[in-house]
Amino acid sequence: MKPTRRLLLAALAVSLFLLALVLATALLMLASEAGASGGGRTAEERIVVLLVLLLAACACSFGVIYRWYERYVNAPLRMAEELATALAHSGLRLGEYRASELQVLGKAVNQLLTLRETREQDVAERIREARASLEEERSRLAALMADLSQSVVVCNLDGRVLLYNQRAKQELSTAADGSNAELLGLGRSIYTVFERALIGHALERLQQASREVSNKDDKKLVGSVQFVTATHAGRLLRAHMSPVLGEDGPHHARVGGFSITGFVLVLEDVTSTNERHARRDVLIQSLVEGGRGPLGSIRAAGEMLSDFPDMPSQQRDRFLRVIRDEAGALTVQFEKAASAFSNDLRERWLLEEILGAELLAVAARRIGERRSNERRALAVKSENVDEDLWLRVDSFGLLQALRYLALRLQDEYDVREVRLSLTRSGSLAQFDLSWLGTFMNNETAMSWLQDPMAVAGESSPLSVTDVIERCNGDIWFQRERVSHRAFFRTMLPVAEAPRDLPRAIVPAPEGERPEFYDFDIFLWSAISHELDDQPLADLSYTIFDTETTGLQPSQGDEIIQIGATRIVNRRLLRQECFDQLVDPRHSLSSQSVAVHGITPELLIGQPFIEVVLPKFHAFCADTVLVGHNAAFDMRFLQLKEKQTGVRFDQPVLDTLLLSAVLYPNQTTHRLEAIAERLGVSVFGRHTALGDAIVTGEVFLKMLPLLAEMGITTLRQAREASQRTYHARLKY
Incomplete structure (x- = not known):
């Protein structure tokens, strides 16, 4: 509670005490006069009457003061919170208040909000018109990237992925065992896919090549380099690296007459080509080695027949039989080679x-x-x-x-x-x-x-x-x-049907999970403190949620679904999602099925938690975890550290606690209530991915509101969350 409100309540309490004291004194004086005139009541009766009157007076005074406080003190504070939200997000208006003065003020504020939104819409329309050509060019680029048969990845000089196409996602996000490892994504490091030393060496060669080309004839041209590398799945890729040019900046490299801001990797899978070339070399070698002997025999037999035309018929037949047999062997060998080569030709066609x-x-x-x-x-x-x-x-x-x-x-x-x-x-x-x-x-x-x-x-x-x-x-x-x-x-x-086809979200009835759990999301690792002073707007986030067999992880309840999506550059990347059912090896209660709609039949054949958690850990690498009532989900993940060998030591933000920071006077911080407060549509509740998407949209709406309160860094958001009343609750 703020100091001003504390002083106000203290002043009201003192005033109430003084009023009660004055009333008690007056009543005692009246009682004394009545006793002196022979009123007929004993002293004890007079005292009881006085106490009853005193309590009634106190109750009436407290009721009047509380009503006045709610109407003229707490209501303006709630109005201020609603106004801050309405200023940050268009379309929201102040609600109705009992006090007539606040009603007049609310109408005036709503009119100003309407006028402000009208002007913002005019400005937005002009911006949309100005960006029309840019969006058209971006659409053309996206279409071109999608249709390319080669993998394309664009990175900054720090190795962070800025752009990629679906072909690159398929080829570079495959683990050594052939499973999907979610290695590539916007904002992720390219060094999770390729060796840092390899990319660093290629960048040095790229800068040197660009410097040599730009110095030639004073023309500002850029060079490029090529190298061959291998993926985690063992596929060979031929990489063509070209620079991305831009204006000078603190993280750019100055080469010749231009500034390099990043690089483009165009990747081509040459595994099958190399294998085909190797088979061709073996085939040629086998033809050479296998044909040398028969050809020598045929040549020797032919020379004998040519040099000795009067050779006896029996000996002549023997030489002719040698020629026939060796020619037949060569024919068989060439037919085998032709068959093998035709198979290679067939494999070259793109299916x-x-x-x-x-x-x-x-x-x-x-x-x-x-x-x-x-x-x-x-x-x-x-x-x-x-x-x-x-x-x-x-x-x-x-x-x-x-x-x-x-x-x-x-x-x-x-x-x-x-x-x-x-x-x-x-x-x-x-x-x-x-x-x-x-x-x-x-x-x-x-x-x-x-x-x-x-x-x-x-x-x-x-x-x-x-x-x-x-x-x-x-x-x-x-x-x-x-x-x-x-x-x-x-x-x-x-x-086989593609594995990444969207799975239908099963609607489920409403349900509740306990708010807060025996897990402290503020106990970070030393590595996580490196992000403390980073601006919230510059960080990458993984928004996640879990569905479970029940609400007691310490008593054996298990995770049955993990859903997550990512936020990069303040954009919710719906296309980059993690949605996986888990076989809990544990029975599901009818109450939990009624909440999330996941039946035991849906979990048959799904992977175990030991397989899913490492993949999810790779998906959220180098990001801040965000969840609603995140302590509940983190407790489940914490209990699986020994079993899976995976520890989630990233910093964690909780939208429930952030809501308490933004709206300390609101009575509820349920996800539905926060979404309604911020104008976020709610779909797919009580599915892990659906809840994660709603939480992500809510979190994006919260960022400008936090900035207006002066909360702009991760450290400030964590400390503000830790000061809330809800963060101090333990269960």
Whole structure:
């Protein structure tokens, strides 16, 4: 409580005591006069009456003073807190108050807020217009990055990741065992992926190359360097490093006539290329070594036959048999080499994983496009489509083959309608292109499959068979006389569905967890104190939450879900999230299932906590942990240190305690109440990831409010949280 309020309450208490003393004195005087005049009451009765009157007077005085205090002292303080929030976040207004003076003041303040928001909207509109071209360029860059077949990572000179594409995320966030280790992310260090010494040496070479190029003919050109490195999963990458230029700054490197602010890494996976080259070298070496002996024998036999034309027939036959046998051995060897080399050629084609239903929909649209010389297009219908089937194919070549066959049916047999179907057949996918009523013979069908594809002005040196074999599949022609249907049937390998598809959030009823727990979030490690004086706006955060089997970790309750997202540069990165169910090896109570909606069936086959916690620890590396009622979650993590060998020694901030700092006069600091207070929409409550996202949005809303109170560093936020009443509660 602030000193001014303490003095005010003390003054009210003293005034109440003096008033009670005056009333008691007056009543005693009246009682004495009444006794002197023979009122008939004893002294004890008079004292009891006086005490009752005194207590009634005190109660009435206290009630009046408390009501006055709530209306004219505490209410303005709450109004000030609401006003600070409304000033920081548009769209919020002051509530209603009982005092008529405060009602008038509240209306005036709301009018000023409306006027302020109108002006802010005008300014924001001008800013949006000014940034329109910039956003368009950024969108083009994002689209370009997403479509690149190579991995691209942009870092500052400290090695912090500023930008990356999805290809880089897939290739660089794979651990040695093939699992997802979440190594790459905005604000993370590139040194979690590559050796620091390797990148440092490449940067030195880059600066030297840029210096040499810029000094040549006084032209401000930049150089680049290349190197080969390996990922944690053992894949070989060829890296092309180029500098990012910018204005001079304290963390920039001055080279020649320009300043380097960071670097771009363009990465290409050369593992398969190197393996293919190694196989080719072995193949060539085997041909050389294996062919030397047979060729020598053939040459010797040929020379003998040439030098001795009158050789006896029996001896001549022996030399001819040597030539025939050695030539046969060479033929076998060359056929094996040709077969191995053709397999390498097939592996060079790029195959992509695609949902079969999407491929079928695109094929139907391509086939059904009307050509310029036709009155009507070929009708296409889809039937028996397995919506969950994934394929790994050359989608462009396969679409070209299907369109070629369909349009050739239209041109040569006047087929008006074709049908496409996609079903599972054992471990393969069965893709049928069928039609009714018109038959062709097998020889014609085979020639169509073997001829180079050329139709509708498009030509390709490949045949349909070449394309299907490239996809490791098979195709043939077949007729069904009973149904009067003919079709080209293609069998293709089935691919696994991508593991990172979004999992639906199961809605759950409301529930509560205990506020505060037997864990002190202010006992940091020495390493964590290095961030004490860093501005809150400059730090990176991991916003996390857990769902558990119950509320008593010390009595055996376990974590069943961890959800987290990240904040970098005051932006909530929803696309960088951690969402993992955990097999607790522990029964779930019906009360906990009613809260989070996670049933025992959902946990079957999920990884254990020993597998999940190291991955989560890697996900939140180099960040500040943020949670709502974080002590509850941290206690669960603390109890798993010995079992998993993972210790979470990062600094921790709690939005519940920060809410108590910002709103000391509010009666509740539940996450829903704080979100409503700050104008944050609440979705997916009581799922770990849903709660983490809501907590992250709340935390971002709190940062400007904390700054207005002078709380701008991590140390100040921790100390302010520690001074709150809630931080002193122990359970």
